[in-house]
Amino acid sequence: MLQIAKYCALSALLALACNGKTIQDRHGPRKIPDGLMFGAATASYQIEGGWDADGKTENIWDYMTHKNPCVTDDCLNGDIANDSYNQYKRDVEMMRELGLDFYRFSLSWTRILPSSFPDKINEAGIQYYNNLIDEMLRYNIEPMITLYHWDLPQKLQEMGGWTNPHIVNWFADYARVVFEHFGDRVKYWITMNEPREICYQGYGDVTKAPKLNIKGFAEYLCAKNLLVAHANAYHIYNNEFKAKFGGVIGITVSAHWYEPETENDSEIADQTMQFEWGQYLHPIFSESGDFPVSMKEKIATKSAAQSFARSRLPEFTADEVALVKGSSDFLGLNHYTTYLVNNKTSDINSVPSYYDDLGGTRYQSEDWKAAASIWLKEVPSGFYNLLTRLRNLYNNPTIMITENGFSTRGGLEDDDRIDYYVSYLDAMLDAIDEGSNIAAYAAWSLMDNFEWMRGYTERFGLYEVDYKSPQRTRTPRKSAYVYKQIIRAREIDYHYKPQMTGMTIDTRK
């Protein structure tokens, strides 16, 4: 009951319908449709540690945190992290405890290719991922691999990283090595995790490595090169590996829902979404391809008014438009939260910059339930709205939810996280009921991990990690028991109260 009341209260706040059509009576348990896969996600730099083990070289996160330790809130880094480089069997045991269908993890480029290039393949790195993959397959857990989750080789960064068009080839070479070594056993591939965070936060701002902060330029160069690099990897898989191995390959974007503050703000809300995630999805999933028209126009107009010789947003050639269009078997979606947006452009933005190009103002309501992360508020109706919008915009693509989750400051009794997961799953099931084609759902995260600039101060795990213990001991939170029950029963029981009396492994796994 509590769930319905909250869902409706939020919807009313956002002036959305809460008329019983999408919001069902939540007394009884709610069935999960057949075929929907459940998993959990992590990323290499956030969990592996072993930063220089067995030949691995520095990536941009190693480099940045070594050079300037207090770039993170707790002055800690991923040198050891969860020690998954050594503790991977325990990680797989946790997947078995939860009964996961799949596990999404990422590969460390410099662990596999210490020189960044395929002239030297690091056997120890290949062995580590083989061990992990084989251990998962032994227990029927499907690997889902992200090729790139933010840990670019430092050497490539020094050559311009994602702003250098040659990265299109560097990434293709890396991708081919990966498909050659793991393609026989891995059927789910994601090229990039969250282009917006890579490009905007890393190149147009200071909130991710390499903190380039070249506003209004570098993030757009990055976006173009990253999309072409993604498409190259997609075509390599399609042309050279798909017939043999039969897997699927796509891209993962992070997408917020932007709710217009009033009716007059719906245009800026649409444009905000076109800038944030349309920038990456439109070139791949729309009929026409290329960057969204409104984005091209806005940046071209601003650039001209600012006396630049050409738009700061680079153009795709016709060949590149064709290469990128359709280059994903599915849409990978990371979704966490919602913002309100209005038309009032503030003068706090630098000129030029992404936010100056876009205009408008974004904020979150004080009434929304807050996580430990400043940007994360619980608004499940936003998830429903986003899924509905994606279904309508891009001709109902197959969507894999590759991340969704809630942060706390730690502790095993995580009722707020449970509440978040249940209400977001509910919203997702509402979208499925209305025709959204959702194939998979992954919780972020299997366990606490290095939360980038926040260090270890914000915790997203279904399992708590004890960073004082040498083994980085993992202990299931209450949410782990609830997630396990949802997966096992294939239904959401709104009244389930777990006894936290020890985790066991499902016989199924």
Ligand code: PNW
């Ligand atoms: C994701 N936002 O990033 C990343 O893929 C993970 O590595 C990360 O640990 C996780 O979410 C939690 O932060 C995000 O601004 C970055 O809404 C930014 C946002 C969301 C997710």
